[in-house]
Amino acid sequence: xxxxxxxxxxxxxxxxxxxxxxxxxxxxxxxxxxxxxxxxxxxxxxxxxxxxxxxxxxxxxxxxxxxxxxxxxxxxxxxxxxxxxxxxxxxxxxxxxxxxxxxxxxxxxxxxxxxxxxxxxxxxxxxxxxxxxxxxxxxxxxxxxxxxxxxxxxxxxxxxxxxxxxxxxxxxxxxxxxxxxxxxxxxxxxxxxxxxxx
Amino acid sequence: xxxxxxxxxxxxxxxxxxxxxxxxxxxxxxxxxxxxxxxxxxxxxxxxxxxxxxxxxxxxxxxxxxxxxxxxxxxxxxxxxxxxxxxxxxxxxxxxxxxxxxxxxxxxxxxxxxxxxxxxxxxxxxxxxxxxxxxxxxxxxxxxxxxxxxxxxxxxxxxxxxxxxxxxxxxxxxxxxxxxxxxxxxxxxxxxxxxxxxxxxxxxxxxxxxxxxxxxxxxxxxxxxxxxxxxxxxxxxxxxxxxx
Numbered sequence: 001x002x003x004x005x006x007x008x009x010x011x012x013x014x015x016x017x018x019x020x021x022x023x024x025x026x027x028x029x030x031x032x033x034x035x036x037x038x039x040x041x042x043x044x045x046x047x048x049x050x051x052x053x054x055x056x057x058x059x060x061x062x063x064x065x066x067x068x069x070x071x072x073x074x075x076x077x078x079x080x081x082x083x084x085x086x087x088x089x090x091x092x093x094x095x096x097x098x099x100x101x102x103x104x105x106x107x108x109x110x111x112x113x114x115x116x117x118x119x120x121x122x123x124x125x126x127x128x129x130x131x132x133x134x135x136x137x138x139x140x141x142x143x144x145x146x147x148x149x150x151x152x153x154x155x156x157x158x159x160x161x162x163x164x165x166x167x168x169x170x171x172x173x174x175x176x177x178x179x180x181x182x183x184x185x186x187x188x189x190x191x192x193x194x195x196x197x198x
Numbered sequence: 199x200x201x202x203x204x205x206x207x208x209x210x211x212x213x214x215x216x217x218x219x220x221x222x223x224x225x226x227x228x229x230x231x232x233x234x235x236x237x238x239x240x241x242x243x244x245x246x247x248x249x250x251x252x253x254x255x256x257x258x259x260x261x262x263x264x265x266x267x268x269x270x271x272x273x274x275x276x277x278x279x280x281x282x283x284x285x286x287x288x289x290x291x292x293x294x295x296x297x298x299x300x301x302x303x304x305x306x307x308x309x310x311x312x313x314x315x316x317x318x319x320x321x322x323x324x325x326x327x328x329x330x331x332x333x334x335x336x337x338x339x340x341x342x343x344x345x346x347x348x349x350x351x352x353x354x355x356x357x358x359x360x361x362x363x364x365x366x367x368x369x370x371x372x373x374x375x376x377x378x379x380x381x382x383x384x385x386x387x388x389x390x391x392x393x394x395x396x397x398x399x400x401x402x403x404x405x406x407x408x409x410x411x412x413x414x415x416x417x418x419x420x421x422x423x424x425x426x427x428x429x430x431x432x433x434x435x436x437x438x439x440x441x442x
Contacts, residue, residue, distance in 0.1 A: 001207070002291045002430045006404040007214045008381040009222075009395060010366065013314045017304025017330050017366055023314055025328065030254045055227035062316075068247065068374050076242060081252035089248035096316065114241050125243050129379055132224030134215035134398050136379060140243075159235050187228050195230055197209070198237035198244045198375060 007136070010129040014064045019093040030082055034092040036067065036106040041085035043072025043107030047180045048141065048170065051101055052094055052128065055188030059100045063130040064093045067104050069123070074110030108143065114154045121149035121156065123168075128185060137195045141183050144172050159194055167193045204245050206375045207291050207433040215398035222394045223355050240375065247373035250300040250334060259332050262305075262345035266328030277327035279308025279346030281422035284382070284410065287339045288369055291433030295339030296376075301429070302332040302368040303343060303382075310351030310361075319351055344422070347384065355394050362389035362396070365410075371431035382410045382427045 015023035020031060037045060048067075052060035067090040070076050077088045092102040104124075111119040124141040142150050150156055150169065159165045170181035185193045217229035237244065258265040267275040284303070288296040306312045306329060309321035313329050324346075331343045350360045364381040371377065383390050390396055390405070399405050407430065416424035 001433060002289070002293060003213060003403070003407060004207075004209065004291060004432055005378060005380050005407045005428075005430045006399055007378060008366075008398075008408065009224075010368075010379045011381075013304065013306075013312045013317065014366070014379075016312060016314045016328075017302055018368060020330065025313060025330075028256050028259065032250075032253065055229075055231075058227075060228065066374075066377070068243070070243075076246045078246055078249045079252060080248045080250050082254070083252075087248075112242050115239050120241060120243070123243070125374060127374065127377060130228065132222070132226075132228035134217060134219060134222070134225060134229075135211070136377065137217075137230065138374075155237065155241070158238065164232070188231055192230055192232050194232070195234050196237055197211070197234040198240050 007134060009131055009134050010064055010136075012062050012131040014062070014129060015093055015095065018064055019091060022093040022095050032080070032089065032091050034090050034104045036069070036087050036090040036104060038085045041107050044179065046108050047103055047105055047178060048124065048183070049101050049103040049180060050170075050183040050185060052130070052185045052187065059094070060130055060187065061094055061096045061100045063102065063128055064091070065102050065129070066091050066127045067106070068125040069106065070109040070112050072107045072110050074112050076112070111149065116154055118152065118154045119149070121146050121153035126185075133187075137187070138198065139185065139193055139195050140168055141170050141181070142168050143181060144169050164194050167191060203436055205240060205435050205437050206245075206373070207435065209432060213401060213404050219398035221397050225398070244375050245373050247370060247375070247377070249298070250370070251298050253300070255332065260341075260343045262327065262329065262331050262343065265331070266326055268325050275326045277307065277324050277346050279324070281344070282347050283342060283344050283416060283418070283422055283424040284365060284427060285340065285342040285416060285424065286427040286429060288335050288341065288371070288429045288431065289339055290371070290376075290431050294434070296371055296431060297335055297337050297339055299335050299372070300332065300370045301335060301341045303365050304331070305329045305345065305348040305365040306351055308346050308349050310349035321349070321351070350389055359394060360389055360392070362387045362393050367427070367429065369429050369431060372434060376431040378429070378431060380408055380429075383408055384425065385409055385411050
């Protein structure tokens with residue numbers, strides 16, 4: 001069996017390659033970016049926002065994130081096509097501008113079944129890449145207002161410490177009448193986000 | 199669910215660099231202290247991923263010699279530097295080609311300067327070089343780019359740290375489990391063994407997986423040299439006897 005190509009950090013300038021607009025550079029006709037749901041997409045339209053924070057409590061202002069989620073009906077839509085109202089995949093980033101927050105415009109995902117047959121609570125899979133991160137960090141964003149589903153989720157339950165489960169739960173906010181969920185990702189130390197191996 | 203019949207070969211996290219690698223100083227405050235939580239059994243969430251065959255690409259998206267030209271009408275405006283073809287094949291750990299997968303890359307120019315506002319290195323920007331490319335692998339897993347060989351650049355790690363020439367490479371593969379970002383280095387570059395980021399890897403064989411090889415057969419006489427860089431993503435297996 002061949003060995004996997006080794007991972008390396010995405011480095012400080014990942015944005016010029018994978019987040020052209022965030023780098024302030026000219027964009028191509030079609031870019032993979034953070035508008036996963038167009039206004040006509042089915043489901044509850046939400047914005048998901050957050051920061052990335054390092055072990056000193058400082059903002060990580062050069063992170064790049066990828067999101068992968070089911071649609072409102074709990075189905076993944078692998079075929080990425082900007083003509084469709086919804087795409088399961090999205091990208092976002094933090095930069096030295098815009099308050100150093102990442103954001104995704106999407107719809108709230110439906111439930112997806114775990115192979116053991118139980119439903120998993122609605123979640124968005126997130127991968128975090130940045131300077132100083134040698135292998136991208138994989139996590140999940142869950143929703144505060146899905147407490148019952150979260151309590152039953154076979155993946156959340158795998159996290160031994162109930163305190164640590166809370167690091168994956170995005171808080172519901174309303175900004176100008178729009179539903180918004182916030183999840184700050186802490187790379188290290190107190191309140192450190194749970195990261196998965198799969 | 200059909201996807202539950204799949205699984206990917208476990209990622210060997212001793213082969214990959216550890217999160218905490220203090221020789222590369224930025225990792226010190228950006229590495230988790232807690233253990234990763236193993237999923238044990240991957241679900242559809244991990245076993246699926248995006249397919250970019252419907253992403254509309256420009257005709258020069260994989261040609262960095264042409265995709266940032268200031269004045270193409272005049273037949274002028276080629277970037278300065280060593281013209282190279284960078285190509286290779288994306289396969290999985292069983293040697294199976296990974297067709298139609300997105301390969302992206304970004305890099306500095308010939309002088310080691312990135313087109314990014316935070317890069318304040320005194321080497322100048324090249325007005326005809328952007329440094330970004332993307333393409334899909336073909337039916338057999340092959341990809342090609344045409345570009346300029348990037349220059350090394352200094353960075354504030356140790357008092358005199360220099361990155362070897364490198365191209366950042368991003369590959370998706372068949373699912374988010376195979377997602378990988380790495381860097382291609384150039385065969386024979388004496389800066390490779392000095393680099394704290396390369397040194398995050400413990401195994402010299404793992405470093406070898408990141409080295410692009412000069413390939414004279416694929417070079418174009420009187421035009422450009424070629425470097426081959428194959429990418430290996432996690433192997434895909436069927437799980438025949440799950441829960442039986």
